[in-house]
Amino acid sequence: MKKLSQKTLNKSFITWFYGNLTCFSQEHMQTFGYLCAMLPIIEELYDKQEDRKSAMQTYTAFFNTEPQVGSLVVGMTAGLEEAKANNQPIDGEAINGIRAGLMGPLAGIGDSMIVGTLIPILLGIGLGLSGGGSPLGAIFYIVVWNVLMWFGMKFAYFKGYELGGRAVEILVGEKAQAIRDSIIMIGTIVIGAVAASWININTALMLPGGGALQKTLDGIYPKFLSAAAVIFCWWLMSKKNISPTMVMLLLVVIAFVGVLIGFFNPGLSY
Template sequence: MSNQTATISADEQKMLRSIFFRSFTVFAPFNYAKQGGSGFCYAMMPFINKYYDKKEDRIAALERHITWYNATSNVGTFIMGLAASMEKENSEKEDFDASSINTVKASLMGPFSGIGDTLFWGVLRVVAAGIAMTFGEQGNPLAPIIFLLVYNIPSLITRWSLTKFGFSVGAKYIEELYASGMISVLTKAASILGLIMIGGMTASNVSFQSSLKFNLGGGQELVIQEVLDQIFVGIIPLLFTLLCFWLLSKKKMNFALLIALVVALGIVLSLVGIA
């Protein structure tokens, strides 16, 4: 770690500390449209203001990072550090593919969230609670403090280490990938992984079960949901997701209005017995 961070200048160390502290507020401005996108953008602002002199370049960078973002905060600082290093490369190279920044971000959210949720929410939090409860059962007033220390000390160390690691690794290896021409391959692979993650989220979070049945006589029924599943399992959630995406991207529909319409549609379908 020391060899990697030795190349980070004092000014960059200061900006990385800013990312570290701002990462605690990444989900403070949470909204369903962008999740932690606004907080991520806020964390990146010191680097954006440092690396870009032109107003239009700063605006473009801010627009890149205010898009949808969701990763476990304990480990998400690696993505922030990596994005910062890519912004540095983009500011220095005119032919750098700026779209690769968001592509790489999207590809890392799923894996890092899986690791972070498992280690910090599934393991460390439970261990910290178990230790604290042992002291609590004995009437020790330090039990809640012990819980906070056991959980937060590893979390803070990981958060800061990954902030520096993401920036130093990015600065080192992105330069090599760029020189060898492999950056386009990385971008393509990251794009595919990001699409797989989005597809998995769609399948997990968007559901539709039709309750429509038609009596065909002779004790036979036509169950609409079974017909839909024979065509393509999850075809309605997929088409509905694509419709929402089309309304947001092509028709520029307001996100709050879209949510209201989705809720209203769900109520209507339920009342008429379709779903």
């Protein structure tokens, strides 16, 4: 019976950890990074060159998901490839079907949990530590992010290898939808909290009667302009498909024009 060694599994994981975006393009996305991660697995399981070529063809198909949580798929297919090499009823088509079926669910979970929740939390802490130009914030983010990703991705990889095909039901079954909905809700709350804490937009405009518009807005809806700016940016990116870079440039233009016409005061806006 063929059994993958710990050394080979570690090599496969490290290749995915550092190279999941290898030769990244809009046509292939993470395909080549995935293929490189599976190369040590294939080399140990199959002795004949023809068998290795056939097995590697499985991993030339398009693949793209959230790379951190996606470590689970790489580990799982390593386990499935091991079962296939031991003549169990698993073929390349079945492995590809599982990969394709898990890309979407894992992308949703990973984007909500990592991009929408963890990264804003770490950045929020880092910004708090960077007051007065201190480098502690950047150091904190770099160290904590890499430590969390190393151990988190390694756990996901080896858990996928351990579960094999049983991971499919866990990730796309009935309970999976409830898990994804919960993570999305947490991510939304975190984004709202970060926006409320770090975005502070005020206006210097005076009303015809002599009162300050900002004071009137605070009496009706505190931080109204800040909330409006967040919703505006969300609308541009999600509904109009404008890139984040273009949105940032647009905000610079709006701020510049706003200061020129007296709507914003540089001393009051952040």
